[in-house]
Amino acid sequence: MSPAQSTAHPSDAVLSVRDLRIGFRQEGQLVPAVKGVSFHIKRGETVALVGESGSGKSVTALSTVRLLGDAAEVGGSVHYEGRELINAPDKVLRDIRGNDISFIFQEPMTSLNPLHTLEKQLSESVRLHQGLTGAKARARVVELLNRVGIRDPESRLADYPHQLSGGQRQRVMIAMALANGPELLIADEPTTALDVTIQAQILDLLAELKQAEGLSLLFISHDLGIVRRIADRVCVMKDGEIVEQGPVESIFADPQHDYTRKLLAAEPAGVAGPVASDAQVMVEAKDLKVWFPIQRGLLRRTVGHVKAVNGATLTVRSGETLGVVGESGSGKTTLALAIMRLIESDGPILFMGQDIAAWDGRRLRPLRRDMQIVFQDPYGSLSPRMTIEQIIAEGLGVHGVEPGRDRREMVAEIMVEVGLNPDMMHRYPHEFSGGQRQRIAIARAMILRPKVVVLDEPTSALDMTVQVQIVDLLRELQRKYGLAFLFISHDLRVVRAMSHQIMVMRAGEVVEQGAASDIFERPKSDYTRTLLKAAFPDRD
Numbered sequence: 001m002s003p004a005q006s007t008a009h010p011s012d013a014v015l016s017v018r019d020l021r022i023g024f025r026q027e028g029q030l031v032p033a034v035k036g037v038s039f040h041i042k043r044g045e046t047v048a049l050v051g052e053s054g055s056g057k058s059v060t061a062l063s064t065v066r067l068l069g070d071a072a073e074v075g076g077s078v079h080y081e082g083r084e085l086i087n088a089p090d091k092v093l094r095d096i097r098g099n100d101i102s103f104i105f106q107e108p109m110t111s112l113n114p115l116h117t118l119e120k121q122l123s124e125s126v127r128l129h130q131g132l133t134g135a136k137a138r139a140r141v142v143e144l145l146n147r148v149g150i151r152d153p154e155s156r157l158a159d160y161p162h163q164l165s166g167g168q169r170q171r172v173m174i175a176m177a178l179a180n181g182p183e184l185l186i187a188d189e190p191t192t193a194l195d196v197t198i199q200a201q202i203l204d205l206l207a208e209l210k211q212a213e214g215l216s217l218l219f220i221s222h223d224l225g226i227v228r229r230i231a232d233r234v235c236v237m238k239d240g241e242i243v244e245q246g247p248v249e250s251i252f253a254d255p256q257h258d259y260t261r262k263l264l265a266a267e268p269a270g271v272a273g274p275v276a277s278d279a280q281v282m283v284e285a286k287d288l289k290v291w292f293p294i295q296r297g298l299l300r301r302t303v304g305h306v307k308a309v310n311g312a313t314l315t316v317r318s319g320e321t322l323g324v325v326g327e328s329g330s331g332k333t334t335l336a337l338a339i340m341r342l343i344e345s346d347g348p349i350l351f352m353g354q355d356i357a358a359w360d361g362r363r364l365r366p367l368r369r370d371m372q373i374v375f376q377d378p379y380g381s382l383s384p385r386m387t388i389e390q391i392i393a394e395g396l397g398v399h400g401v402e403p404g405r406d407r408r409e410m411v412a413e414i415m416v417e418v419g420l421n422p423d424m425m426h427r428y429p430h431e432f433s434g435g436q437r438q439r440i441a442i443a444r445a446m447i448l449r450p451k452v453v454v455l456d457e458p459t460s461a462l463d464m465t466v467q468v469q470i471v472d473l474l475r476e477l478q479r480k481y482g483l484a485f486l487f488i489s490h491d492l493r494v495v496r497a498m499s500h501q502i503m504v505m506r507a508g509e510v511v512e513q514g515a516a517s518d519i520f521e522r523p524k525s526d527y528t529r530t531l532l533k534a535a536f537p538d539r540d
Contacts, residue, residue, distance in 0.1 A: 013040040013079075014184055014216045015064065015101075020076040022056070022063055022240075030073060033059050035240040037076075041184065046210065046217040048227040048248075050263065051237035052463040053434060057220045060237070061186050065097050081183070099129055102177035106189035108169035112161040118145070118172060119157035125179045144175040149205060166328055167198035174205065178213070185210075188220045192461075195327040195490045200534040203230055222463045224263055228252055229537060236260045266464040268471040268497030272321055272516065273479060275500055279317040282452050282484040283339060284350040288312045290331070290338050291346075308334040309345070310508045316452070316501075319478060321485040323499030323516065325492060325531065330505040332488045336454045339486065340371055352451070369399040372445035376457035378437035382429040388415075389425035392444045401448055414447045418473060435466035439473070446477060454486045459494050471497055492535035496520055504528050 009016040022034035034056045041047045049057040062068050064078050065085060078085040080096060088096075105111050113121055122144060123137040132140055138157070145153035148171040161169055170190060177185055187206065191199040207230060210217055221227050227234060228248060235245040236259065244257040255261045289312075291305040309331045316322045324332045338345035341356060341364055349357040351367060375381045382391055392414060393407045402410070412422035418439045429437055438458060445453055455474065459467040471494060478485060489495050495502065496516065503513040504527065512525045523529050 009040040010042060012042050014043050014045075014081065015041045015218070016077070016079040017060070017064070018077040018079075020060060020063065020078065021074070022059055022068070023073045025071050025073065033240055034063070037237075037240070037242050039235050039242065039245060041216050041218055043183075043216055044210070044214055045233065046219055046231045048219045048221060048231035048234045049237055050221055050224060050227050050234060052222055052263075052465060054239075055237040056240040057222075057237055058188050061103075061188055061218060061220055064186070065101055066093055067097075098125060098182075099180045100182055101184045101186065102180070102182040104170075104173050104177050104185065104187040104190045106192050108161070108166075108173040111173060112169060114161055117158050117160060122172070122176055122179060125176055129180045140179070144179055145172070147178065147209075148172070148175045149201075150175075165198075166194055167201060170194065170198075170202055171205070174202075174209070178209065181213070182215070184216045184218065186218045186220070189222070190219075191226060192221070192223070196492060197327060197530060197534045199226070200537070206230065224252075224266075224464065236263065262465065266468050268468055268494050270497060272475070272498060272500045275317055275320045279319050279482075280352070281315055281317050281350075282352060283314070283316045283486070284348075285312060285314050285339055286348050288314075288335070288338060288345055288347040288349065290334050290343065307508045309338060311347075312503070312505075312510050314501075314503060314513070316484045316486060318451070318482040318484055320501065321478065321487050321499045323487045323489065323495040323502045324505060325489060325495055325502060326505035327490065329507070331508040332505055333456055334508075335505070336373075336456060336486055336488055340373065340454060369395065369401065369448040370451045371454075372448060372450040372452075373454045373456060374438075374441050374445050374458050377461055378434070378441040379429060381441060382437060384429055387426050387428060388420075388432075388440055391429070391440060392425075392447055395444065395448050399448060410447060411443075414443045417477075418443045418446065419469075433466075434462055435469060438462065438466075438470055442470075442473065442477075446481075449481070450483070452484045452486070454488070456488045457490070458487075460489065460491055467491075467494060474498065492531060504531070 017040065018038045020034055020037040023030040023032045037060055039047065049060060051057055059068065063074050068074065074086060076086065080101065085093065119138065119141055122141040126132045126137050126140050141157065142153045145156065150156055150168060150171055164172065191202050194202060203226065206217065209215060219230055231248045233246065234248050234251045235242045236257065238259045244251065244255065244260050251260065252264065255264055288309060290309040291307050293302040294304040294306060295301060296303050312335055314322060324335060326332050337343045339349055347357065348355045356364065356367065389408065389411050392411045396407055396410065411425055415422045415425060420436065420439050420443065432440065459470050462470065477483060487495065487498050499516045501514065502516050502519040504511050506527050512519065512523065512528050519528065523532060
């Protein structure tokens with residue numbers, strides 16, 4: 001179905017959006033963000049808005065109940081149950097928000113108040129909209145938490161958001177959205193920040209709630225694999241426009257627009273190339289342990305230990321990638337930090353044949369340029385007050401790399417190598433897209449010509465098409481310079497494309513490790529099979 005055909009909206013549509021136009025006032029000019037979007041959602045239906053960052057998905061969703069702020073200018077029509085919302089009075093909108101139309105956002109920690117307990121946050125909603133207080137409000141909160149799968153909800157009422165896992169926090173967000181029996185649920189990237197098994201649980205929960213409560217669902221995502229599992233119809237957005245929409249089966253089986261085909265093809269392809277038989281061993285760890293003491297009382301007595309990593313053994317050679325997979329809290333990042341000697345651990349750690357486990361900071365300093373890290377969120381690891389030139393060049397002075405060479409020339413060379421225009425080196429991080437910022441982070445590490453690079457979830461915050469670009473870049477850099485990669489991720493599709501060896505971790509234990517082909521084709525542990533099934537639901 002073409003975008004033009006979408007204007008004939010059925011009479012049973014819960015939400016009808018027609019010719020929606022959104023612009024933002026910036027320095028006296030109106031910058032368009034959404035350009036004539038039309039779609040509808042029928043009762044009990046799931047419609048997905050898909051597209052890359054900046055395509056206008058979230059802006060479109062927020063505009064339905066006028067949550068864009070004063071800088072936005074909105075035109076067109078948004079009908080909910082026959083009522084026009086674009087110019088509706090504030091009182092009408094307040095009644096609809098939270099009652100009839102509820103939101104679930106991507107990152108629950110930014111939506112939940114860290115200073116309030118779960119009971120206070122959930123009971124506030126039912127008090128405002130339903131007038132429930134005291135025991136009745138508490139009973140409703142317990143009912144909601146139980147409904148979304150929080151075990152023993154009575155015991156969690158006094159908990160604060162930081163005491164919950166990512167999946168539990170998202171379940172609480174869903175409970176808040178359901179508190180007042182909405183007709184329409186708008187879920188904006190609700191699983192992007194979650195582990196693959198938790199993603200599957202949240203998707204199953206949303207499908208179950210939709211069926212049981214008779215909900216309509218507007219699901220926003222850049223991940224077409226997730227959309228395929230949950231949506232009835234799909235609207236593909238690009239640059240503020242819907243370029244294609246139709247039933248999910250038609251979109252996936254016979255996409256009509258080039259951009260849709262590009263999105264569907266955006267998955268890291270192939271497998272890691274061969275490693276030379278005589279490749280040098282760069283990193284070894286033997287029975288590595290990281291135990292954090294549990295201390296109680298005024299005297300802080302140690303009463304036990306959290307076994308964050310409990311006996312990991314690994315070898316990574318030049319030109320080889322070890323993929324470390326597992327859910328949040330499994331010990332993946334702790335293992336990497338221990339190998340980099342950024343936290344204390346027990347057990348030998350060999351770097352190019354030297355046991356560095358007991359080395360102090362002064363002795364480690366000459367090795368630091370050879371071991372670098374690229375983090376998950378480049379925006380959080382790039383100083384907003386430094387130009388890109390300063391960020392990339394900073395390590396050159398710290399480590400005294402090629403002191404006779406012109407620093408700007410070296411920065412320009414590495415920017416070209418990672419696919420950035422050197423003319424942009426005077427800009428600041430906020431002026432770049434997520435994919436560009438990750439390239440900057442890679443350039444900062446690579447300018448030192450390291451031998452070992454830890455990649456801690458380097459693609460999980462990126463759009464699918466950008467993920468492919470970053471994976472291709474990393475593989476090319478590895479091939480060119482013989483880099484040893486420790487690749488940490490919960491995205492098994494990316495891990496499969498990058499890794500030669502795989503280590504599967506759970507609760508600090510290594511449950512399985514071996515060649516990537518063996519892990520993916522012949523997994524031995526039930527936990528590995530669970531991870532693979534969640535990542536590849538069509539897998540036999």
